[in-house]
Amino acid sequence: xxxxxxxxxxDRCKLGERTAFDTLIRGYEKRVYNLAYRLSGNYDDAxxxxxDAFLRVFQAIKLFRGEANFSTWLFRIVTNVYLDxxxxxxxxxxxxxxxxxxxxENSVARQIEDPSPTPGVLAETKERHDxxxxxxxxxxxxxxxxxxxxxxxxxxxxxxxxxxxxxxGTVKSRLNRARLVMREKLEPHKELF
Amino acid sequence: MTCKxxxxxxxxxxxxxxxxxxxxxxENHIAECADCRHDLSGIRTVWEQLHQIPAIDxxxxxxxxxxxxxxxxxxxxxxxxxVRSKSFDWRSLFRPRSLAYAAGVLVIVLGxxxxxxxxxxxxxxxxxxxxxxxxDIELKKSSSAQIMFDTKGGANLIVHMQAATLPNNxxxxxxxxxxxKGSTTILLQGSVTSESEIMLPVHLYDVSDKTxxxxxxxxxxxxxxxxxKHKQTVPVISVPFNxxxxxxxxxxx
Ligand SMILES: [Zn+2]
Numbered sequence: 001x002x003x004x005x006x007x008x009x010x011d012r013c014k015l016g017e018r019t020a021f022d023t024l025i026r027g028y029e030k031r032v033y034n035l036a037y038r039l040s041g042n043y044d045d046a047x048x049x050x051x052d053a054f055l056r057v058f059q060a061i062k063l064f065r066g067e068a069n070f071s072t073w074l075f076r077i078v079t080n081v082y083l084d085x086x087x088x089x090x091x092x093x094x095x096x097x098x099x100x101x102x103x104x105e106n107s108v109a110r111q112i113e114d115p116s117p118t119p120g121v122l123a124e125t126k127e128r129h130d131x132x133x134x135x136x137x138x139x140x141x142x143x144x145x146x147x148x149x150x151x152x153x154x155x156x157x158x159x160x161x162x163x164x165x166x167x168x169g170t171v172k173s174r175l176n177r178a179r180l181v182m183r184e185k186l187e188p189h190k191e192l193f
Numbered sequence: 194m195t196c197k198x199x200x201x202x203x204x205x206x207x208x209x210x211x212x213x214x215x216x217x218x219x220e221n222h223i224a225e226c227a228d229c230r231h232d233l234s235g236i237r238t239v240w241e242q243l244h245q246i247p248a249i250d251x252x253x254x255x256x257x258x259x260x261x262x263x264x265x266x267x268x269x270x271x272x273x274x275x276v277r278s279k280s281f282d283w284r285s286l287f288r289p290r291s292l293a294y295a296a297g298v299l300v301i302v303l304g305x306x307x308x309x310x311x312x313x314x315x316x317x318x319x320x321x322x323x324x325x326x327x328x329d330i331e332l333k334k335s336s337s338a339q340i341m342f343d344t345k346g347g348a349n350l351i352v353h354m355q356a357a358t359l360p361n362n363x364x365x366x367x368x369x370x371x372x373x374k375g376s377t378t379i380l381l382q383g384s385v386t387s388e389s390e391i392m393l394p395v396h397l398y399d400v401s402d403k404t405x406x407x408x409x410x411x412x413x414x415x416x417x418x419x420x421x422k423h424k425q426t427v428p429v430i431s432v433p434f435n436x437x438x439x440x441x442x443x444x445x446x
Contacts, residue, residue: 016267018263018264018267021263022260025256025259029251029255029256029259030248030250030251033249033251033252033255034248034249037249038246047252047255047258050251050255050259051259054263055259055262055263055266058263058266059266125247128242128245129246132242132243132245132246133246147243151240151243151244151246152243152246152248172201172204172205173201175204176200176201176203176204179235179236179239179240180232180236182239182242182243183232183235183236183238183239186238186239186242187235193238193241193245
C-alpha cells in the first residue's frame, strides 16, 4: 500500500520543490544510512554512499513512476551506488583475485577498529554486533546486499528481485547460500548468541 | 527428495512458504539426512542472529549535509539554465515552484554608495518593481540580491549580476568574488559579462536573528592588462518573516 501523503510529497518533489524533498528524505535517512553501512562496512563510506544516493534520487525522481514502493526504488539506488563504487574501485586498482580477497579481509579488519557509534551498548552486544557485521562484510557483494535487504530492511523476495534486477529464483538460491556462509562464519562465536 | 532440492527449499521452508505436500517430503528428507538437518538449523540460527543487528544512528548533520549537496545541485543547474537562455524570464522565480518553499520575499537592493535599501514584499508583489538601482559603474543597474525565506528558518539568497557596458557600448568581462558572511562564510567566484545576467542562488541555513553581509569584490582587466578593482559590502539583515502580514496567496503572473 502506498501512503497518500508520501505520494503527494513525491509529486511535489517531481516539480523540483526543495522542502518536499527535505521532508520526504527525513523519513528514510536512517534506513538508507544503515543499508549503506551494512553494505560498505564502514561509516565514512556509508556517509558518502547515502549522500550520493539521495542526490541521484533528487535528480531521478521525475522518472519514478510509482509502480514499485518508493522505498524499493530508493534502496535500489543505494545498492547501485554501492555496487558502482565497488566497480570503480576495483577497476582503478586492477586487482587480481588474490589481492581482492586480501582487500576484503583488510576492510573487515579496518571495520572492527571503527568506533561504535552507539555508546552505552553493552560490551557483549557490541561484540555480537561486530561478529555479525564481520560475517556480513565477508560475503560477496550481491549476497551481502540480499542479506541486508531481507533481514535488515525487511524487503520481500519480490522486492529484492526488483532492487537487484535479478530473477526471484536467483535471489532465493543466493540468499540460501549466503545464509549458509553466514552460518559457517558465526559457528565459532556460538556463545555470543 | 534429493539433497539439492532440499537445499533449495531451506529458506522457503523457514518462511513457511512451502506447499503442504512438498513440505511433508522435505521434512521426511530432513529426518533422514544429517547434512540437510544441519543446514536447516544453521539457517534458522543465522536468521535469528541477523534480526538482532541493532540499527545505527546517522552521524551529526547528516540531513544538513545531504541538503547542502542538493542545494549545490540546484544552484549548478539553475546557473547552467540561466547561461543557456540569455533572455531569462524573471517571473519563473516567482512561480509556484519557488513560491512553495518561500514563506516571504525580501528584496535587497544596494545603492550606489553602498547603502542598502531593504524592501519586504509579500506574495503577489513583483519584487523587480521594488528594485532601485544597485550598483556602480562596474555592474549593471539591475544587479541585485533577493532573499526568499523558507519555512525552516533558512533562506535562499539569489544574487543577480550583469556587467555594465563600456561608454562605447563594448561588452566587458568582470571577475567577481562574493563573500556571504553570516554564521558561516560562503564564497562564490566567477566571471560576469555584459551579454547576459547571471543568477547565483545560495542557500543560507538559519538566518533568524543573524546578520549576513554580502561583500562583492569586482575586478576588471582592460585590453592593456591594467586591472581595476572595486569592493562593495552589502549588509543583509534578515527580518524574521511574519506569515500573518501580507497576502500569502501566490499569484501566477
Ligand atoms: Zn540432504
